[in-house]
Amino acid sequence: MQVVVPFAGRTPKSRLEAVLSLEERRDFARAMLADVCGAVVATGNSPTVLATAPLSETTVTSLEAGTGGEYRVEIDDRPLSPAVNALLEAADEPVAIVMADLALATPVTLEGLFEINGDVVIAPGRGGGTNAMVVRHPSFRVDYHGASYLDHRQGARGVGATLETVDSFRLATDIDEPADMVEVWLHSDSRSKATLEAQGFHLETTEGRVRLARD
Amino acid sequence: MQVVVPFAGRTPKSRLEAVLSLEERRDFARAMLADVCGAVVATGNSPTVLATAPLSETTVTSLEAGTGGEYRVEIDDRPLSPAVNALLEAADEPVAIVMADLALATPVTLEGLFEINGDVVIAPGRGGGTNAMVVRHPSFRVDYHGASYLDHRQGARGVGATLETVDSFRLATDIDEPADMVEVWLHSDSRSKATLEAQGFHLETTEGRVRLARD
Numbered sequence A, B: 001m002q003v004v005v006p007f008a009g010r011t012p013k014s015r016l017e018a019v020l021s022l023e024e025r026r027d028f029a030r031a032m033l034a035d036v037c038g039a040v041v042a043t044g045n046s047p048t049v050l051a052t053a054p055l056s057e058t059t060v061t062s063l064e065a066g067t068g069g070e071y072r073v074e075i076d077d078r079p080l081s082p083a084v085n086a087l088l089e090a091a092d093e094p095v096a097i098v099m100a101d102l103a104l105a106t107p108v109t110l111e112g113l114f115e116i117n118g119d120v121v122i123a124p125g126r127g128g129g130t131n132a133m134v135v136r137h138p139s140f141r142v143d144y145h146g147a148s149y150l151d152h153r154q155g156a157r158g159v160g161a162t163l164e165t166v167d168s169f170r171l172a173t174d175i176d177e178p179a180d181m182v183e184v185w186l187h188s189d190s191r192s193k194a195t196l197e198a199q200g201f202h203l204e205t206t207e208g209r210v211r212l213a214r215d
Helices: A022-042 A057-067 A080-090 A107-115 A148-158 A178-187 A191-198 B022-042 B057-067 B080-090 B107-115 B148-158 B178-187 B191-198
Strands: A002-007 A047-051 A072-075 A095-098 A120-124 A130-135 A163-165 A202-204 A211-213 B002-007 B047-051 B072-075 B095-098 B120-124 B130-135 B163-165 B202-204 B211-213
Touching (some): A002 A022, A022 A057, A047 A080, A057 A191, A095 A107, B002 B080, B022 B057, B047 B080, B080 B095, B107 B130, B120 B148, B178 B191
Parallel strands (some): A047 A072, A120 A163, B002 B047
Antiparallel strands (some): A095 A130, A202 A211, B095 B130
């Protein structure tokens, strides 16, 4: 299986800008990428990092450490959907697309996704996103804009592809907004968590859900 | 297995007050309770609704419809943790505690939880909560305040109980804040969704995650 991990390295995680500087967002995004790619390698697959621009030296170092060098890079400066669709068009084997900010992904959860039969298998993200998917149908194309989970369901029906979903909290949790960051703290022991620790975060308990904070 | 579904009927879902009136919150909470209890019944278990006060006639009607009458009610006006702990102390069989706002829970996801071996089995919720759990250890007690997921892990260690977790998006999704409501829309076809439809909500697509809105 070809496992694609899209990565926008230059201005990553813009919705975290209320709590992290640009440099910090880059560090955190890089750590998550290395964690995700490391989990892919542990499933026995070699990830393809689909990047909008050549990776920085720091990103390469981090990826090497996370994967043991078991990855390759493809550069495509188009937006996410056409870039992924170009890979789908060219593919002669099943393609998995796994978002680079799934900091809670583990080898077991990814194997669960890869092993489910179906022309299209989706791990939905919160808020209607498509956090990870496997495509085994030659005519299916992605559209990540808006409520992509609904669009992908419709797209699968449109080309006569069977669709399955995966019920996984770990794969549903993309780290996109400040409130998501606490999940990394609670549920992973990874480069991503170490990065947040180095950035000075700690757990803050409020009346409702807990969150991360720093002084 | 004794399956307990705690329910605070009088002022439910206070964190939804920005988008729903008190009456609407009551309707929605009641629909979620009926959905959750219906899913429990479909696993072959009979839920015990642990209520802070006698159920209203409307709630009883909704529960009857959702469960086919397969439930019983226990009244305890203490806060959640002491009320649940009283049941744990009295129990002579495994006890599952399933929150009443898990509108995405299905029989399959609940069976997955019930079938996992372990003295304490937790389905974590977002933000460090404990959305559903099974307790098979006589000395384990709950503490739902704050980051209960961490407290329950520690509590299990403290009494020498083995602890397992369940990786389920459906069980991780408690409908607590306005942003959570869209998950009901996207991933269930239930009384809870019908209630939101009747309340005039529709899907609104923004740049990031989608959400529910009404005019």
